[in-house]
Amino acid sequence: MSSSAPLADPRDGSFKRQASSFREVISHSHPVFKPAASRYWLYVSLACPWAHRALITRALKGLTSVIGVSVVHWHMDSKGWRFLPFESQETDNRNLCFGPSGGVKCLPHSKPTNGVTSESYRAGIDGTIDHNYHLSRLSELYYKADSNYGGRFTVPVLWDLETQTIVNNESSEIIRILNSGVFDEFADTDTPSINLVPQELEKEIDEVNEWVYDNINNGVYKTGFAGKQEVYEREAANVFAHLQKVENILEKKYAKLIENYGEKAAPSKFFIVGEQLTEADVRLYTTIVRFDPVYVQHFKCNISTIRDGFKMLDLWLRNIYWNFEPFSSTTNFDHIKLHYTRSHAQINPLGITPLGPKPDIGPL
Ligand SMILES: N[C@@H](CCC(=O)N[C@@H](CS)C(=O)NCC(=O)O)C(=O)O
Secondary structure: OOOOOOOOOOOOOOOOOOOOOOEOOOOOOOOOOOOOOOOEEEEEOOOOHHHHHHHHHHHHOOOOOOOEEEEOOOOOEOOEOEOOOOOOOOOOOHHHHHOOOOOOOOOOOOOOOOOOOOOOOOEOOOEOOOOOOOOOEHHHHHHHHOOOOOOOOOOOEEEEOOOOEEEEOOHHHHHHHHHOOOOHHHOOOOOOOOOOOOHHHHHHHHHHHHHHHHHHHOHHHHHHOOOOHHHHHHHHHHHHHHHHHHHHHHHHHHHHHHHHHOOOOHHHHOOOOOOOOOHHHHHHHHHHHHHHHHHHHHOOOOOOOHHHHOHHHHHHHHHHHHHOHHHHOOOOHHHHHHHHHHHOOOOOOOOOOOOOOOOOOOOO
């Protein structure tokens, strides 16, 4: 199957996301996929909000030395994602795969222009090689798992090195697997243990995730890939209505935190569900951090920026980015800006990457 950027359905102009195909779990009772250190691997794009969820969760759970990472090149062409060529200057240093972002540096500010082209193969900057099999395309990994595979070749992929197959390629399930506790015995002991889906908040987390997914995470894609004016207008208005819904929740929450704990302590409890960091923050973050840098202009979500139109959401974003390393150390603004602006020829045929906004994210 060809893999150029997904297009709107020509019948009604709407964008519909394909369901993921590999849906296994890792657990002691699973007949094949048992928990183990160094057995599983993540294939990600640093540009992709769905893959970003998995990287953040891996780091928050202290699993960076337990599960390795390979990073595809930021540019997605008509054959999908690719790795850096094995002959590229990168030494096959597996230690780098155990950093928060697979050895590709994440800096607070982007510098994406400067003559960078889709043919730039700067080792450890534009992506990495496939450390396990030296494949050149992500599609080859999918065919290795299933030679009859007929779907899209998406990231993230949670890969089993032992049986050489895909365990799961659905990010919402991958992050539940990583959070489930099955890897806790192997986790870094210097990372404080965190449960991103505590039982008492699970129902609320699921509820928030559901409407955030449909209206915000996927909402920006439905807006950006809309093939008709009326579809675009409906989807864009819907995204902003739901950003306002988040803003209202955060505004009430912050006022209450100040009342209960004072101005100084409030930020340490400022999260979308409850008073602790949860999966709902992880899933909302990967869209909101991309919003001003790309979704505003590239997906035409430009009724307002987050920084100018949603003060509480912006405060929540900056608080998470600057105070929680697993978020900043996995957020790569270069990959984010370059990927979207250079990979979707139907949206940006000349592939020119805008310089702004400056900065990518405001200071704390
Ligand atoms: N449902 C999947 C969606 C993943 C997804 O759509 N990833 C995009 C990148 S942001 C991708 O790899 N697209 C490649 C393609 O569609 O060919 C998940 O959440 O894991």
